[in-house]
Each structure stands twice: as structure tokens, then as C-alpha cells.
Amino acid sequence: MIIAKPKPVAKLVEFTEKFDKILLVGCGGCASVCAAGGEKEAAELAVALRHWRQKQGSALAVSTAIITRQCDAQYLDSIAKQVTRVDAVISLACGVGVQFLAECYAGKPVLPGLNTVLAGGAVQAGLWEERCGLCGNCMLHQTGGICPVSRCAKSIQNGPCGGSQHGKCEINPQMPCAWHLIYEKLLATNRLDLMMQYRSPKDWSKEHSVGAKPVRKKVLP
Amino acid sequence: MIRSSSKLEQVLNQARFAVTVEIGPPKHSSATGIIKLAEVLKDYVDAANITDNQTANVRLSSIAAGVHLHQAGLEPVIQITCRDRNRIAMQSDLLGAYSLGIRNVLCLSGDHQKFGNHPQAKGVYDLDSIQLVDMVRNLRDKQVFQCGEKIKQHAPRYFIGAVANPFADPFEFRVLRLEKKINAGADFIQTQCIFDMQRFEKFMQMVRQRGLHKKVPILAGVNPLKSARAAEFMQKRVAGMIVPDEIVERIRQAADPKAAGIKLCVAQIEHLKKIEGVAGVHIMAIDWEEIVPEIVERAGIKPGNYPAW
Numbered sequence A: 001m002i003i004a005k006p007k008p009v010a011k012l013v014e015f016t017e018k019f020d021k022i023l024l025v026g027c028g029g030c031a032s033v034c035a036a037g038g039e040k041e042a043a044e045l046a047v048a049l050r051h052w053r054q055k056q057g058s059a060l061a062v063s064t065a066i067i068t069r070q071c072d073a074q075y076l077d078s079i080a081k082q083v084t085r086v087d088a089v090i091s092l093a094c095g096v097g098v099q100f101l102a103e104c105y106a107g108k109p110v111l112p113g114l115n116t117v118l119a120g121g122a123v124q125a126g127l128w129e130e131r132c133g134l135c136g137n138c139m140l141h142q143t144g145g146i147c148p149v150s151r152c153a154k155s156i157q158n159g160p161c162g163g164s165q166h167g168k169c170e171i172n173p174q175m176p177c178a179w180h181l182i183y184e185k186l187l188a189t190n191r192l193d194l195m196m197q198y199r200s201p202k203d204w205s206k207e208h209s210v211g212a213k214p215v216r217k218k219v220l221p
Numbered sequence B: 001m002i003r004s005s006s007k008l009e010q011v012l013n014q015a016r017f018a019v020t021v022e023i024g025p026p027k028h029s030s031a032t033g034i035i036k037l038a039e040v041l042k043d044y045v046d047a048a049n050i051t052d053n054q055t056a057n058v059r060l061s062s063i064a065a066g067v068h069l070h071q072a073g074l075e076p077v078i079q080i081t082c083r084d085r086n087r088i089a090m091q092s093d094l095l096g097a098y099s100l101g102i103r104n105v106l107c108l109s110g111d112h113q114k115f116g117n118h119p120q121a122k123g124v125y126d127l128d129s130i131q132l133v134d135m136v137r138n139l140r141d142k143q144v145f146q147c148g149e150k151i152k153q154h155a156p157r158y159f160i161g162a163v164a165n166p167f168a169d170p171f172e173f174r175v176l177r178l179e180k181k182i183n184a185g186a187d188f189i190q191t192q193c194i195f196d197m198q199r200f201e202k203f204m205q206m207v208r209q210r211g212l213h214k215k216v217p218i219l220a221g222v223n224p225l226k227s228a229r230a231a232e233f234m235q236k237r238v239a240g241m242i243v244p245d246e247i248v249e250r251i252r253q254a255a256d257p258k259a260a261g262i263k264l265c266v267a268q269i270e271h272l273k274k275i276e277g278v279a280g281v282h283i284m285a286i287d288w289e290e291i292v293p294e295i296v297e298r299a300g301i302k303p304g305n306y307p308a309w
């Protein structure tokens, strides 16, 4: 799942300064699940933005809507009428949702309400952790199911580096060293041969840094 | 077998106890200081490492500093970290440094950018330190770039160093990781600063069990402590270090902490000389490099005065 965090309200106040009527669009997908851009968050943000404008002695009309998944073009029409009535739209989806919305409603300013941060999941209530760096070339079969690309601070392939101590990463004594976790897992499963294996430089051309990369699949009609 | 035209390689090949030193280039654009340092150090050491933006702080480049030392008559070992350059920039710099007379390179991951003066920088980490070692070896032994393309002429022939940290965890894996580095092509090894001698002895025992000391010379890292503050800093702030309380206490209690630091360092070297498989010492006296001649003299390891290892 994609994990996002709400932008500070002050930032959104700044975004909406020049508008009188805005629409906050929540997303029913990941953004809802990670409690950043669902119905509840949209409603709370609407109250905050109206209140802020009131303090300035004017009024901001804020309406809200929710879309099943903003990253899916088939759901975007549902808010067409509401969009025509406002000056701008704030999308409370991940960066993908913002772009799909902006493309669908090309004549309208569509602004990001969230900061999209990582691909991960909840490890306990209210705590999400990164689990995948979208490297395009998954190596989890070599690392005991623990991702060094996203979970090692240096994304190294032949770890752990010399900064690993007491199971923790050199950059943060709270953060487990991914390679220490990998070592323990491989030790416990009798696969230390994988620790000894030299992994040659990774093919980073498979990750996200090479322009908008398409993924094709045959789709049944 | 001689692989490069490095003087350090010759010294280590003659099985003589080697002395290397670490120099941190300045945070400005004048080389006057390091050139002076080279004058002071050159008769006391076999080579000098030049750090590559150590602790992720911007400094004069290690290659440029290396050229200054080389011209001043002190053999440089340039350090290259994986933090700031991708494989293209690294190979380009390796070609360039070689063209300027540099023959030794030390490959390391590098401290994370978070520790330095630009914590917002994007860390590169295209390669890791073991992959870097492998790449430098392939430039030399196979005359190919990392991508596999043949280097038609003048492939750089470096003497390749790597680091080992006996004080990082998991301890049992540290010797195995060293072996990975050797298999990837490391010609010599320098260790993290040693304060916990017991742990280092254990590490060397495991090294000998696997016969690694016969494959590559290992230079043991030492660090003369200048003050109790420096000792505490090492103990608490430097990633991957172990400084026993007893050592911090000894410096703190000393009437003259500097003298105590030197005495301790000399005693450590005396001890290290006796450990089978230790081929020399690497003295890291960052910001106190001028003390190195005294330590070298007192420990009886001045070049030309080598004990066999």
C-alpha cells in the first residue's frame, strides 16, 4: 500500500489563498486506509480551512467528496458536477491520484493535499513502515523476505555495513539494521550461504528513475 | 605477485611491518596545510589515506589532496565512498586519479549523509563497498568497465584496499564479510580503530582460522586520544566503534591527557605487533596528525626500522 501524510494545514491555507470555493476530494484506497485522505480526514480538513478563512474575516466555501480510487480513471467522473462549481480541487490521494484527477479535470487547478511518502504497511495501530523501494527487480528470495533496498539506509546489497551495532542501523538507534534482520533470518533458516553470496551491482534502470515506465499485461476483453 | 606500481604494495610484499596514517583534507580550498603535514609525516609512514568527505562533511576532494601529497613525496591512498558518486563518476574519477599518479585506493560505504553538514543531500549508494572493490579489480585484472565494456588501453592498475570493522555486529559475520571483500578483490585491509583489544584478538583468531591473514595484509587501526572529550565522542557518537569505559576513564584521570593518549596508543601498537596476522598499523589521528612521528618513533616502527610480521 502507498502511505501518505497530510500536508500541514498552513500549507493548504497558502495553496487556497486566492480561491473562494474549493472541493476536497478524498480517496477510498490507500489514503483512507493509512488515515491520511479518507472521508474523515476530508471532513476535518474542511472545518479547519473554513475556520482559518473566517479568522481572516472572509469565507471559504469548502465542499467534500470521496472517490473509490483516484488512481483509477473509471471512478473519476462521479465528481464532475461538483468540480464545475469550484475554483480549485484539493486531492487527498497519493501523487498518482492527484495526477489522474488533474488529467481528468485539465481546466481546473488540482492541488496535492498529502505528501506521498512510501510503499509499506501498518506494523501496529497508527504506525506504518516502509517495506518496498519499488526497485523493479525484487531480491526478497535472497534476503529472507526482508527488503534491503527500502529498509537499509544505504540500500546495500552485501551488508551489513560497518555501522551496524547491536542490531540497529548507524543512522538511528531506534531503527533495526535491515541486514542484521536478514542475517538472523538466514541463520535461523539455515541459509547463511546466501549471506556469503556476492551480489553484483544492482540494475537500477528497473526502478523509478528512468521516466514514466509502462507496465503492460494482456487484458482479457 | 605485484599487481600495481604502488609503493605500499611493495612494502607489504616485503612482509615488513607497515605504517599508514589518515589525513582529513581541509574544509577550504588551500592545500598549504596538508602539504606541510606531508613534509612532517613522509619519513615516518609508508602511505597516507585521504578521507573522502569524512562523516559526510564537505572537504577538499580526496583525489586533489592525494595529488598534493604525492607531489610532496608522501604516497597517497585515496578513499572512495559509495555515498556521493555513482558507478560512472567513480570510474571516471579512478581513471583521472590514476592519470595524476595515484596508485592506492581504499573502498568503503561511507558514513550516511545524515551525519554531515548536508543532511538533506540525496545519498547515492549505487554500489556498495564490496561491489566497488570488485569494480576496481575488474578495471585492473580484466580491463573492463563495470558494464563489461573493454578498456582498450591504459586500464588503471590500483592497489585495492578495503576496510573491516571488528566492532560492528553481527560479530560472527564480520570475518565472513571480510572474506567476501577479499574474494571480491581486496589486496589489503585496514581496520576500524581498535580500543577493545580482547574483541580484536578474537576477531584475528577467526581470521587466522580461515587463513585470511595469509591472503591479504591486515593493517590494524589505532587512534591516539587527545582528550577525555575526544574519547567520549568516539565512544558515544562514532558509528560502529567500541571504546571501553576503562579507556575513557584512564584519559579522564590523567594529569596530562595528551601524554596519556600517546602512551596508550604506543602500548596498543606494541600489543598489535605481536598478534599473528597483523601486517602493520593504520594511525588515525585526525586533527592531531603532527603527533604521528612521535608515536611511530616510540613504538619502534619507523620505516627503515621494520620488524618482520
Ligand code: SF4
Pocket (backbone or CB within 6 Å): A131, A132, A133, A134, A135, A136, A137, A138, A139, A140, A147, A148, A149, A150
Ligand atoms: S527488493 Fe525491490 S521490489 Fe523487492 S521489496 Fe525491495 S524494493 Fe521492493
Ligand code: SF4
Pocket (backbone or CB within 6 Å): A151, A152, A153, A154, A155, A156, A159, A160, A161, A162, A163, A164, A165, A168, A169, A170, A171, A176, A177, A178, A179, A180
Ligand atoms: S547499519 Fe544496517 S541498515 Fe543501516 S546502513 Fe548499515 S547495513 Fe544498512
